[in-house]
Amino acid sequence: MRHRVAGKHLGRDSGHRKALFRNLVTELLRHEKIRTTEAKAKAIQAQAERLITLAKRGDLHARRLAAREIHDAAVLRKLFDDLAGRYEGRAGGYTRIYKLGPRKGDAAPMVQIALLE
16 A cells, blocks of 8 residues: 655655765756656656745755755855845745657656756
8 A cells, every 4th residue: 555655756765865965966057957757847846846935935044954955055046136036026936847859768757947047
């Protein structure tokens, strides 16, 4: 039975999965769009939006909480200095997922997850 089972495991153990999500979110914030599989994009979308909402708070505690997930100082600065100001008037919904079609080789459904302008 699958009662009360939340989240996607993506065929990885917990440490590998956390590292994967952290790296994908960091690259999404750095490049503002990334190409990945649909399952991975859906898994990181909420985490990325949570970090942007945290950055909009802008206080020291919010910065330290974000630094727990983003280990790159340049990306952390960009998040708090640029992206937080860009989304000041928007209450959530900072990312969008665009379908790209199947990947050649294994036909995995590919998408582009991007930050909105």
